[in-house]
Amino acid sequence: MDGAQIVKLERELLRKIEFFQKFNDDELDKLLSxxxxxxxxxxxxxxxxxxxxxxxxxxxxxxxxxxxxxxxxxxxxxxxxxxxxxxxxxxxxxxxxxxxxxxxxxxxxxxxxxxxxxxxxxxDSNIHILIQQELIRLLVLRLDQSNTRQARKDLVNQELVSSIRQMHKRLDGPGL
Structure with a gap:
C-alpha cells in the first residue's frame, strides 16, 4: 500500500466518526499530516x-x-x-x-x-475552528445528558421523600 492509499484509508476511517463529518478531504488530510x-x-x-x-x-x-x-x-x-x-x-x-x-x-x-x-x-485556522466547534457541540451534548440524568435522579429523590412522608403520616396517624 502506498502513501496515498494509506491517507485515503485513514480519511475513510475518520469520515465514519460524527466528530469529523463537517471536515472536507483537504482538512482531514492536513489533520492527518x-x-x-x-x-x-x-x-x-x-x-x-x-x-x-x-x-x-x-x-x-x-x-x-x-x-x-x-x-x-x-x-x-x-x-x-x-x-x-x-x-x-x-x-x-x-x-x-x-x-x-x-x-x-x-x-x-x-x-x-x-x-x-x-x-x-x-x-490551518479552518481546522482549528472546526475542532473547536465540534468540541463545543460535544460538551453541550454531554452537559445536556448530565442535566437529564440529574433531573431523573431529582425526580426519584422527590418520589422517595414523598413516600417516606406518607409512611411517616400513617405511622403517626390515629390510634398510635
Missing part, C-alpha cells in the same frame, strides 16, 4: 492516566472499546463508564491543559487518533 497520529493499545493498557499533566492530547477512538476509571478515596480504580468506537475523549485536559481527571484503559485492543494541542495551534 500534522502531529496527529494513530496509536495502538492492547486490552487493559492505559491510554490516559488520571493525574497525568504531561499529556494533553485529544483522543478519537477509531477502533475498539475503552473503559473510564476514577480513583476513589482509597486510591482504588472504579469504573465509571465505557467508550464505544467513535468516542472522543481527553477533551477537558486538551482545552484546559490541566491534569487528567480520570483514566482511560483499552477494554479491547484499540486504535486511537491523538491530536496534539500544540500541533493544532499551527494548523
Amino acid at each position: 500534522e502531529e496527529s497520529f494513530f496509536s495502538f493499545y492492547q486490552t487493559d493498557e492505559f491510554i490516559i492516566r488520571e493525574g497525568d499533566s504531561n499529556n494533553c492530547c485529544l483522543f478519537v477512538l477509531i477502533g475498539g472499546e475503552a473503559r473510564v476509571t476514577k480513583l476513589d478515596e482509597l486510591g482504588q480504580a472504579q469504573e465509571v463508564g465505557t467508550l464505544p468506537q467513535g468516542a472522543i475523549f481527553g477533551e477537558m485536559s486538551f482545552i484546559t491543559r490541566q491534569k487528567r481527571f480520570s483514566s482511560v484503559l483499552a477494554a479491547t485492543d484499540c486504535t486511537v487518533l491523538k491530536v496534539d494541542p500544540q500541533a493544532l495551534e499551527s494548523m
Whole structure:
C-alpha cells in the first residue's frame, strides 16, 4: 500500500466518526499530516492516566472499546463508564491543559487518533475552528445528558421523600 492509499484509508476511517463529518478531504488530510497520529493499545493498557499533566492530547477512538476509571478515596480504580468506537475523549485536559481527571484503559485492543494541542495551534485556522466547534457541540451534548440524568435522579429523590412522608403520616396517624 502506498502513501496515498494509506491517507485515503485513514480519511475513510475518520469520515465514519460524527466528530469529523463537517471536515472536507483537504482538512482531514492536513489533520492527518500534522502531529496527529494513530496509536495502538492492547486490552487493559492505559491510554490516559488520571493525574497525568504531561499529556494533553485529544483522543478519537477509531477502533475498539475503552473503559473510564476514577480513583476513589482509597486510591482504588472504579469504573465509571465505557467508550464505544467513535468516542472522543481527553477533551477537558486538551482545552484546559490541566491534569487528567480520570483514566482511560483499552477494554479491547484499540486504535486511537491523538491530536496534539500544540500541533493544532499551527494548523490551518479552518481546522482549528472546526475542532473547536465540534468540541463545543460535544460538551453541550454531554452537559445536556448530565442535566437529564440529574433531573431523573431529582425526580426519584422527590418520589422517595414523598413516600417516606406518607409512611411517616400513617405511622403517626390515629390510634398510635
